[in-house]
Structures are given as C-alpha cells and as structure tokens.
Amino acid sequence: MAALRGAAPAPDVEELEIALLLEALLQRYGYDFRAFERAAVRRKLRGALRQRGLASISALQEQVLHQPQAGAALLRALGVAPAAPFDDPAEARQLRAVLGACLPASAAPKVWLAECAGAGQAWTLAILLQEERLQARTEIFATVASEQALAEAADAGFPAARLDEYAAHYRRSGGSARFADYFELGGGRAVLRPALRSRITWAQYNLVTDASCNEFQLIVCRRALPDYGPLLRRRVLQLFHDSLARFGVLGIDAPLRADDALAHCYQALDAQQPWYKRIA
Incomplete structure (x- = not known):
C-alpha cells in the first residue's frame, strides 16, 4: 500500500535527511554540525520547519542550498539561542564570586x-565586572560562530519596557545598584x-574547527556544550x-567526570x- 500523503517520514528517512542537510551546510557554508548531539539538532530543525511552514527537512x-538568507537563518537557529541580561541569576551569582577569585591577580585579565x-x-558580564571594580582593566572576548549572530551583537538592544523584568533577575543575582543606570534609553530601546x-x-x-586564539584567565561556555556530541565535547574541552x-x-555546563582526560588538571x-580552577 502506498504511504499516506502528508504522513510523517519514517525515522530512518528523517535521519538520512538530517545527515544530507548537515553535509550541505558544511559544503555550502563551511559550518560543521555533524558531531553535534543529533537529538538537539533534530529538535532545532523541527522548529525551523514549523517556523517556515515546510513539510520536510529535504524542503x-x-x-x-539556493537561498543564502535561508542558510544564514538556519545557521543561527542551530547555534546558541540569544540570552537576556541576567536571565540565569544562579549563574550570575556564581560568576560574581568567580571574578574576584581569578581576575585580580592579573594585570590585564582576559575573559572568553x-x-x-x-x-x-x-x-551581564560587563555589569558584573563593573560592580567588582574589574571592568576598566578586563577585556571580554565574546565569540560566535555565525555571521548573523555577530551582526545581532553589533546592533544589540532590547525593549525598554523589559527593564523592570531584567532588573528583577539582576537583584536575584545579588545586584544592589539601580539596574537602569547601566543603560541608555532611546526610541523605546535600552542599550x-x-x-x-x-x-x-x-x-x-x-x-568546532578553529585553534586556540589567546590565553585567558576565565573561560565561560555553559550554553553551547550541551549540544555537542562526546567527541566534539572532548575536542572543545582540550581547546579550552x-x-x-x-x-x-x-x-562549563556539566561536571567533569573522573574518567575525563583533563579532570586531574582541575x-x-x-x-x-561546574566551575573549575585549572591547577595543572
């Protein structure tokens, strides 16, 4: 009997479609998602299908392949979702404590x-550095994989109406200043x-592909690592x-295991x- 029109593809067909799409992204745009956790990739691809009203990954x-804007949008969708300021108060609290422990001893600390x-x-990090009196001599290196994410960062801002919401997150992280004072307001936006x-x-x-680019006193990568498969995760931890x-x-996102190759160094x-000091 022929398959019903509109029926969901069999899992093996969808897996083949995903493999072909990831190969296409590598060949067409130079971005390699093949070693990412397949469940995370599948979830994000299904979200892209719903957003575009498409029936299949092949579509x-x-x-x-034929529309560069569509390629750029998918690369952005497969990356780390944009965060709001102080959207994770627990992480910000821990980061506030870490800054005082690892940066003051360096004359010109660098954070990645x-x-x-x-x-x-x-x-969020820039505000924490200001409050810890480290901002004037600390350089933040914020890196992203896609051109679209880089463009978004260069033109960043958020609706001024959300200041109170973000201020509440800031206070839960241990902040005590007037949050709005860190921003310029204009045209309904806060920057x-x-x-x-x-x-x-x-x-x-x-x-995934680039080599070590500098020496840092603090490296933070808590939102991308959950999407990486085991081999890629090991590669990135070695890079760090x-x-x-x-x-x-x-x-990082999850505790180092005792059998991790670098666990003894931290x-x-x-x-x-999972915050670690390098000791070896």
Missing part, C-alpha cells in the same frame, strides 16, 4: 565567552552604556585547556555548579 535543504549567547550574556560596551570585543570564531592560564577558571570551585 528546508533546498532553500538552504565562548559561543556567547548574544549581547545579553556579554552585557548598554558605551563605557561598558567598550571592553567587549566581538569576533567570529568556530569552536590550551587557552586557559594556570589558576584560571573554566565555567579543582572544583562549587559543589552545585
């Missing part, structure tokens, strides 16, 4: 927000003040190790969250 592939979740994450933005350097950088100064701090800083 999405046709758009991606690897595969940064947009301006919201970078602005971080230039003095704070000036210490943020945005760059396009691909964790090669880029982290001794006694620097690494903030000392846990918190029993609840």
Whole structure:
C-alpha cells in the first residue's frame, strides 16, 4: 500500500535527511554540525520547519542550498539561542564570586565567552565586572560562530519596557545598584552604556574547527556544550585547556567526570555548579 500523503517520514528517512542537510551546510557554508548531539539538532530543525511552514527537512535543504538568507537563518537557529541580561541569576551569582577569585591577580585579565549567547550574556558580564571594580582593566572576548549572530551583537538592544523584568533577575543575582543606570534609553530601546560596551570585543570564531586564539584567565561556555556530541565535547574541552592560564577558571555546563582526560588538571570551585580552577 502506498504511504499516506502528508504522513510523517519514517525515522530512518528523517535521519538520512538530517545527515544530507548537515553535509550541505558544511559544503555550502563551511559550518560543521555533524558531531553535534543529533537529538538537539533534530529538535532545532523541527522548529525551523514549523517556523517556515515546510513539510520536510529535504524542503528546508533546498532553500538552504539556493537561498543564502535561508542558510544564514538556519545557521543561527542551530547555534546558541540569544540570552537576556541576567536571565540565569544562579549563574550570575556564581560568576560574581568567580571574578574576584581569578581576575585580580592579573594585570590585564582576559575573559572568553565562548559561543556567547548574544549581547545579553556579554552585557551581564560587563555589569558584573563593573560592580567588582574589574571592568576598566578586563577585556571580554565574546565569540560566535555565525555571521548573523555577530551582526545581532553589533546592533544589540532590547525593549525598554523589559527593564523592570531584567532588573528583577539582576537583584536575584545579588545586584544592589539601580539596574537602569547601566543603560541608555532611546526610541523605546535600552542599550548598554558605551563605557561598558567598550571592553567587549566581538569576533567570529568556530569552536568546532578553529585553534586556540589567546590565553585567558576565565573561560565561560555553559550554553553551547550541551549540544555537542562526546567527541566534539572532548575536542572543545582540550581547546579550552590550551587557552586557559594556570589558576584560571573554566565555567562549563556539566561536571567533569573522573574518567575525563583533563579532570586531574582541575579543582572544583562549587559543589552545585561546574566551575573549575585549572591547577595543572
């Protein structure tokens, strides 16, 4: 009996479509998602299908191959979702404590927000550095893989009407200043003040393929790593190790396991969250 029109594709067909699409993204745009967790990729691709009103991943592939804008949009969708300022108060509280532990000893500390979740994450760090009196001598390197994510960061802002919402998150993170004072308001938008933005350097950088680019006193990558498969995760953790100064701090998404190759090089800083000091 012929398959019913409109029926969902069999799982093996969908898996083949995903494999072909990921190969197309690599060949057409140079971005390699093949070693990402397949469940995460599948979830994001299904979201892209719903958003575009498409029936199959093959139809999405046709758009991606022939329409550069569709390709750029899909690359953005497969990346880290943009974050709001202080959207994770627990992470911000821990980061506030970490800054005082790992940065003051360095004359010119560098922080790497690897595969940064947009301006919201970078602005959160800039405000924390200001409150810890470290902002003037600390450089934030915020890297993203796609050109679209880089463009979004360069033109970032958020609706001024959401200031009170973000201020509540800020207070839950331990902040006590007037949150709105960190922003310029105009045209219904809020943008971080230039003095704070000036210490943020945005760059396009691909964790999957690029080599170590600098030495950092703090590396934070808590939002991209959950999407990486085991081999890619090991590759990226080695990259971070090669880029982290001794006694620097690494903030990641999940605890290091005892059998991780680099686990012996790190000392846990918190029993609840996976933040580590490099000791070897």
